[in-house]
Amino acid sequence: MEFEPAELKESILSLIRLQEIDALLFQLREKEREPAPDFLAAEKKLNEAQRDLKLAEKSEREIERERRSLELRHITLQEDVKKAEVKRREVRNTKEDFSAGRELENFQKKLIEVKKMLEEKTLATEERSKLTAEKKAAVEECQKLFQEHQDQRQKELAESSNETARLMKEREGYISKVNESIFSMYERVQKLRRGSGVAIVRDSICHGCFVEIPPQTRGNLKKLNQLITCSSCSRILFPESELPEALETERLLRGVGS
Numbered sequence: 333m334e335f336e337p338a339e340l341k342e343s344i345l346s347l348i349r350l351q352e353i354d355a356l357l358f359q360l361r362e363k364e365r366e367p368a369p370d371f372l373a374a375e376k377k378l379n380e381a382q383r384d385l386k387l388a389e390k391s392e393r394e395i396e397r398e399r400r401s402l403e404l405r406h407i408t409l410q411e412d413v414k415k416a417e418v419k420r421r422e423v424r425n426t427k428e429d430f431s432a433g434r435e436l437e438n439f440q441k442k443l444i445e446v447k448k449m450l451e452e453k454t455l456a457t458e459e460r461s462k463l464t465a466e467k468k469a470a471v472e473e474c475q476k477l478f479q480e481h482q483d484q485r486q487k488e489l490a491e492s493s494n495e496t497a498r499l500m501k502e503r504e505g506y507i508s509k510v511n512e513s514i515f516s517m518y519e520r521v522q523k524l525r526r527g528s529g530v531a532i533v534r535d536s537i538c539h540g541c542f543v544e545i546p547p548q549t550r551g552n553l554k555k556l557n558q559l560i561t562c563s564s565c566s567r568i569l570f571p572e573s574e575l576p577e578a579l580e581t582e583r584l585l586r587g588v589g590s
């Protein structure tokens with residue numbers, strides 16, 4: 333496809349401006365997609381704290397269940413002791429007295445054992461519930477921090493969305509100056525290349541991908557009458573010598589947005 337050199341030049345120079353905007357738009361989209369590392373770190377910390385709390389609560393429930401079952405055994409044994417005492421008072425002979433005495437002693441011994449176990453378990457339960465309270469406080473702290481990060485991210489997303497709208501509007505202004513078929517070629521490439529669809533050629537090198545341009549292509553490039561793309565990265569090529577003085581060439585060569 334043949335072009336008027338002036339039209340081609342104007343189109344590509346507009347694209348060079350346009351790709352600065354597109355690189356910014358690309359960065360904004362990246363930022364929107366991927367939350368900042370400290371946001372992710374806060375989220376991870378919260379998840380871990382919540383998991384720790386769940387484990388602590390589970391273990392607290394288990395130990396409380398054990399304590400309650402000891403408590404029941406303790407009550408039962410207290411009743412057994414009382415019954416054994418009554419039984420002993422009602423004995424009719426020495427043999428019965430001996431046997432009732434043994435039974436009572438047995439229950440009393442067990443009662444002492446269970447009482448001790450119950451006391452220990454009660455202490456352990458208190459320890460456990462203290463631990464759960466600590467874990468709960470940690471979760472609340474993490475939630476607070478994460479909420480701050482979320483608010484910050486919401487704010488950033490809103491700003492980003494405003495900035496995107498502003499850039500999209502600015503973009504329209506440049507698009508209107510670009511030949512339609514050149515623009516559609518540019519669009520295809522910039523979408524694949526992080527918002528960069530045009531590359532400057534300096535010293536026979538494409539500064540999009542740093543591959544050397546063949547002599548034949550170099551010759552055609554100078555004529556400015558056809559759209560020439562890099563055979564390696566597909567970017568639209570433009571010779572450095574045709575850039576207006578005012579353009580910050582060094583920045584363009586480094587890559588827009590970097």
Ligand SMILES: [Zn+2]
Pocket residue numbers: 531538539540541542543562563564565566567
């Ligand atoms: Zn290239």
